[in-house]
Amino acid sequence: MQANSTSVRFIRLGALMMALAVALGAFGAHGLKKIVEPQMLVVYQTGVQYHFYHALGLIFIGLIANVQTDDKKLQLSGWLMFAGIVIFSGSLYIMTLTGIKEMGAITPIGGVLFIVSWILLVRSFSTKK
Helix, strand or coil, X not given: CCCCHHHHHHHHHHHHHHHXXXXXXXXHHHHCCCXXXXXXXXXXXXXXXXXXXXXXXXXHHHHHHCCCXXXXXXXXXXXXXXXXXXXXXXXXXXXXXXXXXXXXXXXXXXHHHHHHXXXXXXXXXXXXX
C-alpha cells in the first residue's frame, strides 16, 4: 500500500520535529546549564518535552491519515499540532534564550492549539461509522 500525500507530509514533518527536539534537548542539557538560571532551564526543558510529545503526535496523525484519507479534521489536527509546537515550545525557547519574559504571554496560545488538535483527532474518529 502506498502512503497518500497527507500521510507522508505529517510523518515527514513529525520526524523533522523529532530531530529538532533531540537537537534542542541536547543543546539545553549541555549548552545552557552554564549560561541560564536553573528556573529558566526548567522552562526550556518543558518546551522540549512538549515538542517531543507533539512531534510524535504528528507522526501518529500521519499514520492515521494513511487509512483515513481526505479527512479534513485530521489534517487540521496535524496543522494545529505543528503550530502548537512552534508557538508553545518556540515561545519557551525564545524566552529562555533571550530573557524576554513577555514571550510567556503567547505560550498558552500554543497550549490551546495542542488541546484543539487532540480534540479534532478524537472528532475525526467520532464521525466515522
